[in-house]
Amino acid sequence: MSTILFEIANNIAFITLNRPDKLNSFNREMSLLLQEKLDQCKNKDVRCVYLGGAGKAFSAGQDLTEVTDPNGPGMHRILGEHYNPIVIRIKKLEKPVIAAVNGVAAGAGANIALCCDIVVAAESASFIQAFSKIGLIPDSGGTHTLPRLIGLQKATALMMLGEKVSATDAEKMGMIYKVFPDDTFETNAKNIADYLAKMPTKGLAYTKQVLSMSYMTRFEEHLHDEDTFQQRAAQTSDFKEGVNAFLEKRTPIFTGE
Ligand code: T3D
Secondary structure: OOOEEEEEEOOEEEEEEOOHHHOOOEOHHHHHHHHHHHHHOOOOOOOEEEEEEOOOOOEOOEOHHHHHOOOOOOHHHHHHHHHHHHHHHHHHOOOOEEEEEOOEEEOHHHHHHHOOOEEEEEOOOEEEOHHHHHOOOOOOOHHHHHHHHHOHHHHHHHHHHOOEEEHHHHHHOOOOOEEEOHHHHHHHHHHHHHHHHOOOHHHHHHHHHHHHHOOOOOHHHHHHHHHHHHHHHHOOHHHHHHHHHHHOOOOOOOOOO
């Protein structure tokens, strides 16, 4: 059985971390395969990506047995060849990526989820910055992402204490978008993906890019960036369709072009 399940349906790429007996912890094989599948999401048919975990966990982060394995990749390759290329791919992908956090998300598993564009979680899920407990620092972009989501004070405390945060608390502190009851979680998460996959894909991609640029730019420079991307959005056929549909009082049919 592959460590990553991949399926495209209704313009949504469903990517499932699939090592359920190891709480979907990342080994080299799964990390490289995830990169390969994220690359396949550049395909025009994909207009939204849905990232979830098989079984009871989303992901327990790095497979710690691999770290101690003398035949394993070695600590020095794990960030450079596994996690950094994964989070860069998610950030650069010109479509929305939803993390559907079905269960515990720990270490790199938490930070990969949090670097996605929209993070939803089942009520029984939780988030743990587990790194400090084994003497590591948070990685996979977590030290960049988390303070921006919840503020420096809370991020520092969670990263130093390694405390488990329930999905409900994660939603309250702005770490994630929404929590859904366990029994309707999958349906609700897939409904969001379905909705996004029918929206103006290029407009969403530009939104993602401009938001990401906002971390680096001064306000006036940023207004210029917004202008640049707005001109691009205005040239899409989805923009024309959106305006025409509004004026004609009908539901728009967006093609992603
Ligand atoms: O270069 C580098 O390595 C840097 C990269 C770092 C990236 C990282 O992600 S570092 C952080 C690594 N992750 C952790 O430290 C989390 C370790 N796991 C846990 O703290 C707990 O398992 C959880 C809180 C995630 C879940 O707890 P619980 O009680 O639901 O499950 P459990 O009983 O602890 O685990 C179930 C099984 O999964 C168990 O195996 P067993 O006893 O049934 O054979 C456990 O050992 C295994 N497991 C859980 N997490 C990992 C794991 N096996 C390997 N690696 C894991 N990360």
